[in-house]
Amino acid sequence: xxxxxxxxxxxxxxxxxxxxxxxxxxxxVAGQHFNALGxxxxxxxxxxxxxxxxxxxxxxxxDLVFTVYRESAGRAG
Amino acid sequence: xxxxxxxxxxxxxEAAVRAGAEAFFGYPIxxxxxxxxYMARRMPELGRTFLQAESEIAAIHMVYGAACAGVRALxxxxxxxxxxxxxxxxxxxxxxxxxxxxxxxxxxxxLGNIQPSQSDYFQLTRxxxxxxxxxxxxxxxxxxxxxxxxxxxxxLAFGWRTLVILAGDGTLGQMMxxxxxxPMRALAVERPDWALTGAxxxxxxxxxxxxxxxxxxxxxxxxxxxxxxxxxxTQQRWESFCVEDADYLVVAxxxxxxxxxxxxxxxxxxxxxxxxxxxVTLWPYPRQPLDAICPxxxxxxxVEMNGGQMVEDVRCVVRERVPVRFLGHLGGVIxxxxxxxxxxxxxxxxxxxxxxx
Numbered sequence: 435x436x437x438x439x440x441x442x443x444x445x446x447x448x449x450x451x452x453x454x455x456x457x458x459x460x461x462x463v464a465g466q467h468f469n470a471l472g473x474x475x476x477x478x479x480x481x482x483x484x485x486x487x488x489x490x491x492x493x494x495x496x497d498l499v500f501t502v503y504r505e506s507a508g509r510a511g
Numbered sequence: 512x513x514x515x516x517x518x519x520x521x522x523x524x525e526a527a528v529r530a531g532a533e534a535f536f537g538y539p540i541x542x543x544x545x546x547x548x549y550m551a552r553r554m555p556e557l558g559r560t561f562l563q564a565e566s567e568i569a570a571i572h573m574v575y576g577a578a579c580a581g582v583r584a585l586x587x588x589x590x591x592x593x594x595x596x597x598x599x600x601x602x603x604x605x606x607x608x609x610x611x612x613x614x615x616x617x618x619x620x621x622l623g624n625i626q627p628s629q630s631d632y633f634q635l636t637r638x639x640x641x642x643x644x645x646x647x648x649x650x651x652x653x654x655x656x657x658x659x660x661x662x663x664x665x666x667l668a669f670g671w672r673t674l675v676i677l678a679g680d681g682t683l684g685q686m687m688x689x690x691x692x693x694p695m696r697a698l699a700v701e702r703p704d705w706a707l708t709g710a711x712x713x714x715x716x717x718x719x720x721x722x723x724x725x726x727x728x729x730x731x732x733x734x735x736x737x738x739x740x741x742x743x744x745t746q747q748r749w750e751s752f753c754v755e756d757a758d759y760l761v762v763a764x765x766x767x768x769x770x771x772x773x774x775x776x777x778x779x780x781x782x783x784x785x786x787x788x789x790x791v792t793l794w795p796y797p798r799q800p801l802d803a804i805c806p807x808x809x810x811x812x813x814v815e816m817n818g819g820q821m822v823e824d825v826r827c828v829v830r831e832r833v834p835v836r837f838l839g840h841l842g843g844v845i846x847x848x849x850x851x852x853x854x855x856x857x858x859x860x861x862x863x864x865x866x867x868x
Contacts, residue, residue, distance in 0.1 A: 448685050472625045496687040
């Protein structure tokens, strides 16, 4: 399965948790710290290394916080 | 009409603009701030007034001043800011001057937090300031309903010369949903016949809430009370879901009513004949329609995001005919459908008789 990773603009996140529920790999968690808006923004649990870059989080996010990177099978390196 | 994705706070602001709001005075506070930010851009664009005041107290008194001139003015805030505004709200009520106010409720008491709450229910419905009065309190449960109620609110405020409060919560303010915006209305050109518009060619008018003579103040109060009674009799709004054959009833307002509706659907699938009653006006409370459902019921469950406030109004209506249970979450915790279902199951087992269809 493809490897992916996420760039999360945590300053825009309102901590609604839609992505956490939607993520098929269950690699998203609510953060412990508070952002400038006063919400606990979502985090990618990097230790799990299970993000496939499928982009479901970006689809459900109402606040456009995700940039999704997916490993390309063809031209690696 | 286009269906567009709008954030609750911004949708409320645009709906106010389209309803003919001429002036906005406010002060930022989460989770309401986007409403003010939107107005900061939108109102000057249309040549209308936007002013960020130095505090909520100043903001509401600016609204009071504008409203005295017959201007369609509004403000918005969240719970702690509404507390600060109470002095002005009482003056507005005492002078019978119309205005619209949005409260995007957050967890309290005190600074609390910025998570959604319904804990201003008492504060808003039981007068919102000192002295004898009630604002008209509208509680939308979707962004579309927030838009529709906002669009109607200035007509209600000016029609009754009353304070209209739109009571949402942090969820409604922050949530994005598809909305159909109503058309842009032309601004009112005629000012009401009580407005302070400069006394050129006519005798001066006075707007005041000060009556030093006791008998005179009582007369003013009695006139206000008579109007409130008329509002209570004619302005009750509500929505019901699956109540026709219901043995049990869930009562909830705003965001919580949507969660309760999911629970009611699930309980129906499990064979419990349950319905949902959702007050749209929190004052006047829709007592008559709720009372009319009571004779068929075996039990009532009230769900709120507070320590049990609306449940007191429900108990007043139900008058111990059937058990009334309460499920509440405080501090910004949102009740989940499965919890509501579990409470319903408890209610069914406690009410003693088999209630399965």
